[in-house]
Amino acid sequence: MKLKKLPYLLLFIMSIFLFSCESEEDDSGIIDSNDNNTSTSWADNYWKKSGEEVYIDLTSETPKFCSNGNPVPGTYSSLRWENTDIAFFTLFNAGDEVEFRIQKNGNSLILAPWDAAAQQTHNPSTYSLSNEFPCDGGGGSTTDxxxxxxxxxxxxxxxxxxxxxxxxxxxxxxxxxxxxxxxxxxxxxxxxxxxxxxxxxxxxxxxxxxxxxxxxxxxxxxxx
CATH class of the missing domain: 2.60.40.10 (Immunoglobulins)
Known part of the structure; x- marks a missing residue:
């Protein structure tokens, strides 16, 4: 298997968020991401990326990310709920914007960049429930x-x-x-x-x- 060529700016930081060999997902039946509904309690948790020290905090309206004990840079929008299982948010960094979709998948969460034009995701990653978010409180300063x-x-x-x-x-x-x-x-x-x-x-x-x-x-x- 060879390295994959992906659309420019679709990978989330820092390798950080996306690692998967899954194929692209056809979401042609998904409703427009601008439709907001109320979330359910399933998302109000900490989540850890499978096989990596990458975490998402979804306990507030704006997601937070942590990689190897360090906050992930960038500005994130509030979650925009399409329905009780699917939400979108946007990453703003250095003048660029990338939209992401989270989706409930059993007891897991799927995170992937969202291609609004094609109505599909790219390179989804799986996150499981976690009882910690390493970048919360305490710890050493990351300024160095x-x-x-x-x-x-x-x-x-x-x-x-x-x-x-x-x-x-x-x-x-x-x-x-x-x-x-x-x-x-x-x-x-x-x-x-x-x-x-x-x-x-x-x-x-x-x-x-x-x-x-x-x-x-x-x-x-x-x-x-």
Missing amino acids: NGEIAFYTRKDNGCSSISITVGSITQYLQYYYPDGISDCTQGEVFSLPAGNHSFTAQCNSTTWSGNFQITSGGCLMFDLQ
Whole structure:
């Protein structure tokens, strides 16, 4: 399986939110996302992404996200309920807007970017109920952290590129022919300010190098 080419700006941050090998979902029968209805209590919880330390807090009207103990940057709209099982919200970041849909799926929640023109979602991810939201209260300040987003512009012929920074290994699942514009795309690491090194591998192709993280900054690194 090769890296997948996705529409520009459809991945949520930070690799962060979306990782799935599911096919696109045809939602041609879904009602317009501007129709608002009242939510039910099923969503009023914390949710954790399957297999990753990514969390959603849906206990208030505006969703909050947490990745590896750090708040995910960006501004989020209030939830807009289509019916008791489906809601939409918008991510605003650096002048861009991406709409997302959440949908009840048994005891789980499905999160995916929403393509209003095609009336379908892309690359859905599954979240399960959680009893915690690591970015709530207490904890250390995140002001000394910055981010690096790794990406590639081409299909390197493997299912994913493994990227290791220190003791953390994450996987880049997609490629971006047009590049990326900020740290809401690519495979994102949130790291303390300072100098770091990385290694990456895709079959027989390897990369390595050093980079510097600045407090509150966003560094974009093209794996060429």
